Amino acid sequence: MSRDGLLSFLSSILVIIAGLLVGLIVLLVSNAEQALPAVQTILTFGVDNMRNVGDVLLRATPIILTGLSVAFAFKTGLFNIGASGQFMLGGFVSIMIGVHALAIPAPLRIIFALLAAALTGALWGAIPGLLKAYRNVHEVISSIMTNYIGMFFAVYLIQEFAFDQGRGTSAHLHPTSTLPRMGFQNIFREPVGAAFRESHVNVGIVIAIILAIVIYIILEKTTFGYELKACGFNQDAAKYAGINQKRNIVFSMMISGSLAGIAGALNFMGTTGLSMSVVETLAMEGFTGISVAFLGLNHPIGIIFSGIFVSYLQLGGARLQPHFSAELVETVIAVIIYFCAFVFVVKSMIGKVIKKKDGGN
Amino acid sequence: MDMLYFVLQHTMFFMIPLLIVALGGLFSEKSGVVNIALEGKMVLGAFTGTMFIRHIQHSIDDRLAEGLELTGMLNILSNPVPLLFTALLLSALTGVAVSLLHAFASINLKANQVISGVAINMFAPALAIYVAMLVLEVQHVRFTNQFRIESVRVLGDIPILGPILFQNAYITTYLGFLILAVTAFVLYKTKFGLRLRACGEHPQAADSVGVSVAKMRYAGVLTSGVLAGIGGLIWVLPISNEFSGSVGGYGFLALAVLIFGAWKPQRILLASLFFGFMQTIAAANTAIAFLPAIPAQFYRMTPFIATLIVLAFTSKNTMAPKAAGQPYDKGGR
Numbered sequence: 001m002s003r004d005g006l007l008s009f010l011s012s013i014l015v016i017i018a019g020l021l022v023g024l025i026v027l028l029v030s031n032a033e034q035a036l037p038a039v040q041t042i043l044t045f046g047v048d049n050m051r052n053v054g055d056v057l058l059r060a061t062p063i064i065l066t067g068l069s070v071a072f073a074f075k076t077g078l079f080n081i082g083a084s085g086q087f088m089l090g091g092f093v094s095i096m097i098g099v100h101a102l103a104i105p106a107p108l109r110i111i112f113a114l115l116a117a118a119l120t121g122a123l124w125g126a127i128p129g130l131l132k133a134y135r136n137v138h139e140v141i142s143s144i145m146t147n148y149i150g151m152f153f154a155v156y157l158i159q160e161f162a163f164d165q166g167r168g169t170s171a172h173l174h175p176t177s178t179l180p181r182m183g184f185q186n187i188f189r190e191p192v193g194a195a196f197r198e199s200h201v202n203v204g205i206v207i208a209i210i211l212a213i214v215i216y217i218i219l220e221k222t223t224f225g226y227e228l229k230a231c232g233f234n235q236d237a238a239k240y241a242g243i244n245q246k247r248n249i250v251f252s253m254m255i256s257g258s259l260a261g262i263a264g265a266l267n268f269m270g271t272t273g274l275s276m277s278v279v280e281t282l283a284m285e286g287f288t289g290i291s292v293a294f295l296g297l298n299h300p301i302g303i304i305f306s307g308i309f310v311s312y313l314q315l316g317g318a319r320l321q322p323h324f325s326a327e328l329v330e331t332v333i334a335v336i337i338y339f340c341a342f343v344f345v346v347k348s349m350i351g352k353v354i355k356k357k358d359g360g361n
Numbered sequence: 362m363d364m365l366y367f368v369l370q371h372t373m374f375f376m377i378p379l380l381i382v383a384l385g386g387l388f389s390e391k392s393g394v395v396n397i398a399l400e401g402k403m404v405l406g407a408f409t410g411t412m413f414i415r416h417i418q419h420s421i422d423d424r425l426a427e428g429l430e431l432t433g434m435l436n437i438l439s440n441p442v443p444l445l446f447t448a449l450l451l452s453a454l455t456g457v458a459v460s461l462l463h464a465f466a467s468i469n470l471k472a473n474q475v476i477s478g479v480a481i482n483m484f485a486p487a488l489a490i491y492v493a494m495l496v497l498e499v500q501h502v503r504f505t506n507q508f509r510i511e512s513v514r515v516l517g518d519i520p521i522l523g524p525i526l527f528q529n530a531y532i533t534t535y536l537g538f539l540i541l542a543v544t545a546f547v548l549y550k551t552k553f554g555l556r557l558r559a560c561g562e563h564p565q566a567a568d569s570v571g572v573s574v575a576k577m578r579y580a581g582v583l584t585s586g587v588l589a590g591i592g593g594l595i596w597v598l599p600i601s602n603e604f605s606g607s608v609g610g611y612g613f614l615a616l617a618v619l620i621f622g623a624w625k626p627q628r629i630l631l632a633s634l635f636f637g638f639m640q641t642i643a644a645a646n647t648a649i650a651f652l653p654a655i656p657a658q659f660y661r662m663t664p665f666i667a668t669l670i671v672l673a674f675t676s677k678n679t680m681a682p683k684a685a686g687q688p689y690d691k692g693g694r
Contacts, residue, residue: 026491030491030495031495079475081475081479127669131669131672131673131676135672135673135674135676136676137672137673137676138686140395140397140475141616141620141672142669142672144397144613144616144617145617145665145666145668145669145672146665146669147613148610148613148614148661148662148665149662149665149666149669152658152659152661152662153658153662155658156656156658156659159656160656280609280610280658280661281607281609281610282610287479287482287483290476290479291483294476324491324495325490325491325494325495325500327486327487327488327490327491327494328487328491330483330486330487330491331484331487331488331491333483334480334481334483334484334487334488335480335484338462338466338477338480338481338484
């Protein structure tokens with residue numbers, strides 16, 4: 001690992017430790033007796049048995065992808081906080097196809113649903129991209145707007161076209177529309193008596209990892225990726241070098257949006273029967289993606305690990321009741337993100353300390 | 362006619378918090394700090410405010426149930442007006458406390474203002490629900506609404522204006538208009554306002570004539586905390602008798618009001634009126650006979666679409682403070 005990479009890694013770890021310490025303080029203040037068992041639950045539940053390991057991977061799938069979405073935009077100088085809206089619309093399109101497009105044969109239908117979700121996310125991401133490139137509108141502001149527009153639109157569409165009156169949420173997918181489990185259920189399971197309780201982890205995690213590698217290759221090994229990053233580093237220099245910087249902004253946002261769209265599809269196409277809510281709130285996955293991206297230092301491969309890490313904390317956190325509520329973990333993650341805002345400050349501080357020790361080398 | 366008054370009274374309920382919080386955002390952005398953390402500040406402001414109201418109301422009920430007399434503070438707080446204003450003060454302090462985090466990150470550490478804002482927005486609802494679960498064992502903070510004014514004496518009888526502004530009203534409505542007037546005055550008629558705006562437009566120039574950019578930006582961000590904090594409580598009071606860790610995206614809507622209002626107090630008033638009206642229609646469109654039966658979601662998304670369109674057509678010569686979002690670096694040019 002390069003020196004810079006090592007520094008980044010160190011500062012990321014420090015940020016995580018700081019966040020966990022704050023979490024521990026909150027635990028101690030609220031219920032000192034149960035604090036240590038709670039920490040133990042958070043830290044060990046994810047590896048308690050193979051089923052939990054599978055569930056960690058299952059939960060990690062959408063946030064790895066929203067993390068990639070945020071990181072890809074960030075690498076090219078854009079802040080996509082619109083992943084939430086892209087996620088919800090992508091999710092809706094995949095549900096729509098999974099419920100209604102039964103004329104398409106099953107394996108093709110799943111691929112079609114994923115591609116359609118990617119396209120939807122890309123189109124939704126294109127709006128802030130176009131506004132940024134041609135109208136000079138800051139993408140953070142326009143993303144906030146497209147988040148809410150997308151969310152209200154998705155809620156309306158679900159209610160109108162794919163609603164399950166009984167559950168009050170989106171309709172069940174046709175059983176042949178769900179993502180294949182690839183035999184993972186034989187690995188990620190927990191023995192209960194003579195039977196097994198299986199995790200619903202599916203091909204989604206494989207897709208997420210492959211996409212992370214693809215994004216890495218695009219960013220690091222292709223001219224296209226180099227051009228996109230050049231626009232992020234210095235727009236004027238990129239323009240001078242003959243790079244069509246406006247077009248690249250739109251492409252960046254579209255790729256970023258497509259990743260969030262796929263995240264939506266993979267989230268709702270599992271065999272868990274997870275359905276889309278019609279409560280008018282933004283999907284948290286889009287914002288968790290920001291923390292995943294920053295914890296993973298905006299590096300596609302790092303994001304695979306940070307996504308799994310955040311999912312691991314969340315799964316353990318969900319186990320905390322009744323002594324503590326699951327929101328505790330959300331609080332800790334938010335604290336970690338807050339510290340992430342300083343990750344570059346931390347990095348430069350560590351850098352200075354090391355430099356002093358090196359005697360100015 | 363009654364229907365129209367009903368709509369306008371409800372428009373006030375939605376409009377006033379939007380106005381107050383957008384003005385909060387104005388202070389912050391005019392000083393040069395982008396504030397997408399308004400939502401989180403509203404959530405925590407609403408949380409401490411409603412917790413306080415609930416606590417006092419319960420203490421009073423307990424004492425009365427035991428047949429004891431109310432004494433001291435409790436006696437004073439048994440009246441709605443002192444109770445409301447004490448709760449607002451607490452909400453304001455909460456907003457300030459949260460803003461300190463944002464200010465410290467953005468001003469002292471020169472951190473990314475967007476990330477810090479996002480973190481606060483994620484942190485706030487989680488913390489509010491966590492503490493509520495811990496203290497009350499449910500995430501809803503229930504309280505009794507004793508703040509509604511049936512009709513203001515004399516003023517409520519004025520034709521047209523009476524029913525709109527002075528019947529079925531809340532004191533907070535007048536507080537909102539007062540804050541608007543004070544904001545316009547402070548920003549455009551005082552030395553402080555001039556300095557604050559200078560830090561958002563051209564911090565180097567402000568610095569060169571001896572204005573402390575850091576202090577001014579702290580002032581801007583903390584003022585936004587005060588207004589967003591009370592805005593949260595003012596949002597929840599008229600429309601619900603419980604708070605459950607969310608202000609329904611109104612912090613972001615207030616940000617849209619600020620942009621739609623072109624960073625100018627008078628236009629922010631008009632923008633909040635328009636947005637408040639759309640929210641009212643969305644909430645009650647099935648009850649309002651003269652409106653077309655469009656799903657509520659379309660009314661809800663209209664303000665956001667309108668803001669996007671305005672942004673698309675005005676951003677070439679934007680009214681946004683020029684240095685908003687950029688950490689101030691003394692060595693920069």
